[in-house]
Each structure stands twice: as C-alpha cells, then as structure tokens.
Amino acid sequence: MMRSEVIEAGRLVNLWNEWGIQILVLVSFSLQVFLLVFGGIRRHSSSSILMFFLWSAYLLADSTAIYTLGHLSVDSRSDEHQLVAFWAPFLLLHLGGPDNITAYALEDNTLWLRHLQTLAVQVLGAAYVIYEYIARSGTLLLLASISMFVAGLLKYGERIWALKCGNISSIRNSISTRKFKTNPYQLLTLGTSEEELLLGAHSQFDICKGVFADIIMVPSHLVRSQSNSKQSSVISYLGEDLYKLVEMELTLMYDFLYTKAAVIHTWALLSTWTCSLLHRRGRGWEWPLHVITSLGQRVHPASRRLWSGSIGQYNLFHLCTRNTNEIGSRLAMKLGLQDWWNKMHFSGTFSRSDILSIRDIKKLVLQALQDKERALQYKNTDSNSRGSFILKSMEAYDDFARWSVNIDFDESILVWHIATEVYIRKSKAKHAKELIEATEVLSDYMMFLLVVKPNMLPGAARHNIHLTSCEQLEGQCRARFGDKDNPVEPSPISWNPYCMFKELFHRDGPNCSRIPRREKLAEMAWSFSQFALVYLPCQFN
Structure with missing residues (x-):
C-alpha cells in the first residue's frame, strides 16, 4: 500500500x-x-x-x-x-x-x-x-x-x-479644485424619455460624486437667480421620473467606483459616457450626438440602469428579540462571527406587501419632497437640517426633535429608528396603515444601510454603533421582567434536526416576525423614564 x-x-x-x-x-x-x-x-x-x-x-x-x-x-x-x-x-x-x-x-x-x-x-x-x-x-x-x-x-x-x-480622496480633490458648473435646472430643458433622463443623470453626475465625497455642492448665485424665474421646479416637472434619474445616477456612480467605465468609455462609440461628453460640448456636436443617440436607443442602455424594486431591511427591536439559543447564533458566538451572523441572518428585503408596494412608497416620498419645496418657497425654511422643515411645519420641533437632527448622522439614524419603532407600536392611527408601514419600511432601510452597508452613507458611520443601544434595551428588559415574560429571553434549545437546519439556513428578516415581542419591548422602552425624551439624549451626549 x-x-x-x-x-x-x-x-x-x-x-x-x-x-x-x-x-x-x-x-x-x-x-x-x-x-x-x-x-x-x-x-x-x-x-x-x-x-x-x-x-x-x-x-x-x-x-x-x-x-x-x-x-x-x-x-x-x-x-x-x-x-x-x-x-x-x-x-x-x-x-x-x-x-x-x-x-x-x-x-x-x-x-x-x-x-x-x-x-x-x-x-x-x-x-x-x-x-x-x-x-x-x-x-x-x-x-x-x-x-x-x-x-x-x-x-x-x-x-x-x-x-x-x-478613490474617494481623488473624487474630493477633483471636485474641490474644479469650479462648480453643474446646474440642476438644466433638467427642465430635457425630455422625460429614459435616454434623455440618462443624459440628465450624466450632466448632474458631479452632484452625486459630491454626496459620496461628503461635499455639499451649492449652486452659484447666478444659478439660484435663474431658478427663481422658472415656472416649474425640477421635482414637479419630473414627477416620478425623478426616481429614474436618481437610479441612473447611482448606477453611474457604481461604474465610476468599481469598473473602468469612466476611463475607457469616454470615446467608445455607443457609450452613454460619450453621449454625455458630446452633450456638454454643445454647439457643433449636435449631429454626431443625434447619430450616436439614435444608434444607442436600439439597444436601450438606459433600461439596464433602473432599480430592481427591492430594498434592504434591518430592525433593532427585531435583533434584540432574537433567540440566542438558535444553533446559528450559538455557533457564530463560538467562532467569533456573531457580528457577521447578525448582519446576514437578521437582515431582509422588502418589495411589496398586502397593502403597500414600492410604487406607493415612491409616491409618499415624492409628496414629502413637494411639501418641502413649497415650504422652502413660501416660508423660507432651512433645507439643510435633516427634515427639520417637516417637524416645524407640524409644530413638533421640540427639544427631542431639535437635538435629534443636530447630532452625527449615524446617531440620528439610530435615534429616529428607535423613536419610529416605539411610535408605530404605540400608535392608534389604524386608518393610516399605508403611511405607517411605509414609514417603518424606510426606517428599517436606513437601519439596514447603517448596519449592513455603512459605506453607502455619507460621512463616516461608526462600526456597530447600534449594538450599544441593543445592549441597553436588553439590560433594561432583564432588570424589569427578570425571567418572566421577558421579550428578549431566549427560547429553549430545539434539538429537532429539521428546526436546526431551518434556523441555520433560513434568513430571519424583520418583516412580520416576532411582532408581539417587539411590541412588548417597545412598550417597555416607552415607559422607561419617558424613553424618547430622556434616555436617548443621555446615551449620545
């Protein structure tokens, strides 16, 4: 042998x-x-x-x-x-x-x-x-x-x-050393076909790059004065096509960050980057631009840049009420992979429910943007403070709202996520089910970005900032309930092979999962020293 x-x-x-x-x-x-x-x-x-x-x-x-x-x-x-x-x-x-x-x-x-x-x-x-x-x-x-x-x-x-x-630092340097010439109101001169919207996305691409580089690009005084003479705003003019524009902007940013598109497609013949270059050159280039656009429309490049229609979901109260006796959680803890397991296993996606679709959410957000636009136009409200115009218009800009929109962005996401969950579980407004669910979906989406995709947020999101709040909630639950009726108390270990296999390979997303336990946790959070007004400021100050 x-x-x-x-x-x-x-x-x-x-x-x-x-x-x-x-x-x-x-x-x-x-x-x-x-x-x-x-x-x-x-x-x-x-x-x-x-x-x-x-x-x-x-x-x-x-x-x-x-x-x-x-x-x-x-x-x-x-x-x-x-x-x-x-x-x-x-x-x-x-x-x-x-x-x-x-x-x-x-x-x-x-x-x-x-x-x-x-x-x-x-x-x-x-x-x-x-x-x-x-x-x-x-x-x-x-x-x-x-x-x-x-x-x-x-x-x-x-x-x-x-x-x-x-490289983000290269993007930041290129924007800061170049005079800002982007005019958002140029979009009013374009049509609303997908190909024309893609050209518009290219023309406003510097604004998108500025957001990723944490640079606020404010139009010049001349651009703002020209905008005052416009009879229609960009939001009202584009309507729901505004979403297509943003979706195309994000795919262009993906190409810029992760592919060679910005380097090799400048003079490729049917590339939309080439069309954008000719469009910016203006006079004398209309004929080749028309030819390339006509040829490009046969392959519909814009249609490949649209959003699939689903968003990630992550809920802090869902995480706090997880069963730590599941085989996946116990195995991850033994291997030191608990953070990775929590991000992967307890995140989910949303595309539609029985009463709400992505299109419904788009309409509600668009309505909020239009309300903001009217507030800015007639009330001279500050637009740079994370939705403070909405709170002021609802006469809800009290001590909690004021400090919660003036802290770091990652903390603000966490604070408003907790406040949203508590309010939804306490809300009696059963007639506004669509608005309530849309609010929860957007809150869970922002939490998903903070926990699972922090690089997609502007600025520097701190690693695992949500775990401190989770530990605080779990600690207060144990102090109040002990081992009796504790919403964060783990369930008994199940040795059923089918259940163990399901726990290990089935993603436990926050949609319609452990709702009774989350409601009890929200009730405790609400009653704990007026949680929304006392506990959160103490935690982050």
Whole structure:
C-alpha cells in the first residue's frame, strides 16, 4: 500500500513538472472569464454565496497571474515551450482585469499606488521573459508577444487609473479644485424619455460624486437667480421620473467606483459616457450626438440602469428579540462571527406587501419632497437640517426633535429608528396603515444601510454603533421582567434536526416576525423614564 502511494505521488509530481505552467495559465484565464461574466452582477444581486465566489475569484485572479508570471521569469526548464514568450504578456493582460470589475470594495481604490508598483515589477518580468525567448521564437510569435505585451501594459494602466479615479480622496480633490458648473435646472430643458433622463443623470453626475465625497455642492448665485424665474421646479416637472434619474445616477456612480467605465468609455462609440461628453460640448456636436443617440436607443442602455424594486431591511427591536439559543447564533458566538451572523441572518428585503408596494412608497416620498419645496418657497425654511422643515411645519420641533437632527448622522439614524419603532407600536392611527408601514419600511432601510452597508452613507458611520443601544434595551428588559415574560429571553434549545437546519439556513428578516415581542419591548422602552425624551439624549451626549 505504501509503495503504491509513493508511486502515485511521484506521478502527480511528474505531471505537475510537465504541465504545471499550462495549468496555471488556464486557471488564470478561467478566473478572468468568471469575472468577466459575473463581475457586474453585484448591481442586481446581493446573494451572499455569489458574493463569496466573486470575492474569491477577484483575489485569486491577481495572485495566480503574479505567481505564474514570476515562475516563468525564473524557471529555466521551460526551454521546450515556445509559447512561453506569449504566456508572459498574456498574464500581464490578466492583471489588467476585465472592464466590469476593477475594485471589489471601496478600500481597493485606495491601493492604486500598490498596483502601480506591481505594474512596474510585472512589466519588467514579462519583458525579461520575452527577451529570453527572442532567439528561439519565430517572427510571427514574436510579433504576437509584443502586441500582447503592449495590450497588457495598456489594460493594467487603465485599471490603475480607474482605481485612482474611484478613490474617494481623488473624487474630493477633483471636485474641490474644479469650479462648480453643474446646474440642476438644466433638467427642465430635457425630455422625460429614459435616454434623455440618462443624459440628465450624466450632466448632474458631479452632484452625486459630491454626496459620496461628503461635499455639499451649492449652486452659484447666478444659478439660484435663474431658478427663481422658472415656472416649474425640477421635482414637479419630473414627477416620478425623478426616481429614474436618481437610479441612473447611482448606477453611474457604481461604474465610476468599481469598473473602468469612466476611463475607457469616454470615446467608445455607443457609450452613454460619450453621449454625455458630446452633450456638454454643445454647439457643433449636435449631429454626431443625434447619430450616436439614435444608434444607442436600439439597444436601450438606459433600461439596464433602473432599480430592481427591492430594498434592504434591518430592525433593532427585531435583533434584540432574537433567540440566542438558535444553533446559528450559538455557533457564530463560538467562532467569533456573531457580528457577521447578525448582519446576514437578521437582515431582509422588502418589495411589496398586502397593502403597500414600492410604487406607493415612491409616491409618499415624492409628496414629502413637494411639501418641502413649497415650504422652502413660501416660508423660507432651512433645507439643510435633516427634515427639520417637516417637524416645524407640524409644530413638533421640540427639544427631542431639535437635538435629534443636530447630532452625527449615524446617531440620528439610530435615534429616529428607535423613536419610529416605539411610535408605530404605540400608535392608534389604524386608518393610516399605508403611511405607517411605509414609514417603518424606510426606517428599517436606513437601519439596514447603517448596519449592513455603512459605506453607502455619507460621512463616516461608526462600526456597530447600534449594538450599544441593543445592549441597553436588553439590560433594561432583564432588570424589569427578570425571567418572566421577558421579550428578549431566549427560547429553549430545539434539538429537532429539521428546526436546526431551518434556523441555520433560513434568513430571519424583520418583516412580520416576532411582532408581539417587539411590541412588548417597545412598550417597555416607552415607559422607561419617558424613553424618547430622556434616555436617548443621555446615551449620545
């Protein structure tokens, strides 16, 4: 038995020595194909399994190409392989990556200098391999290798430039050093077709970049004076098309941060980035703009930039009333992955319910924006204070409202999420079910962004800021209820295999889950020293 195992191991070693380089080149190529096919799917899906494979492929693609290229540059036993001179620049092309994914996370954009250093090293390695095999390669193979080397150099350069442009500090510097020329009221001169809205999204893209860079871009005095003469506002003019405009803005921002779009699509023929460039140039470019727009409308690029119609949900009271005896929670605690488990397992999505749809929410938010616009126009209300105009118009701008909209943004989200949950559970307004549910959905969505997607919020959201409030609520429940009727008391351990399997693989989202326990927790929070007025200010001051 031992001898046969040694022989088998020897065969594997010989196989690797003979075909190892070819296998590595094929693996590198397969990873590039996988990224090319699935790299852009993050815009439409948030599947954890898919994200894991995409993240793994993104990390392995670079390391595999770098290792293989380094192996080629030092291995002298590959003399019999004439294609080595082509493989080296081919791997350099792999390091440039596909156009639809340059960064997996925002942090990757900050590493553009590291990629620049890697470019210098790998270019020297590929050039050395080509030099070593010049004498043994035919003319045709040599020309192909040099052509591939140039292409690889350009593609890697494009990736580094895209990473640099997508860095938040680079965005902030580019905006602060460039005179602000964006005029939101130019949207009034456009039509409301999807293609025209996409051009409008491009024209206002600097405003979107400013939001992500935490820069408030205020129109100049001339722009504001021109807006006063307009008979119609942007919100009233666009109506529900305003949502399409914002959706397109966000997809453009995704392309700018995570792909090469802003670098390579400036002069691609049917690219909407090209249309935007011609549109900004104005006179003299109307004819080519009309031709490109007409051709582009045949493939409907704007339709691929619209929102799928679902939003994430996360509820603090839902988290506090979780069953900590579930196998998933206990296993996550043992492995030190409780934070990750809480984010993944207790988050959910909302697309529609029996009485509410995303379209209904859009109408309610649009109505609130129009009310804000009227308040700004007739009452000269401050628009920069997180909805304070609504509170003032309802004569509800008391001590709680005043301090809750003047604290840090992440704290403000948490405070209003708790206050919303308590108010909804105490509310007797049964006639306004649609408005109540829409309010809860939006509150849970903001909490989802704070907990699960903090990078999508402006400014710096602190890590796990919600856990302090959760611990406070749980502590007060134990102090008040003890082990009797405690809404945060864990249920007994279930050893049923079916229940254990369901607990482990079923996502426990906040929609219509543990409502009685959440109501009891809200009742306790309300009664605890007038929670909304006393407890929250003490916690954050």
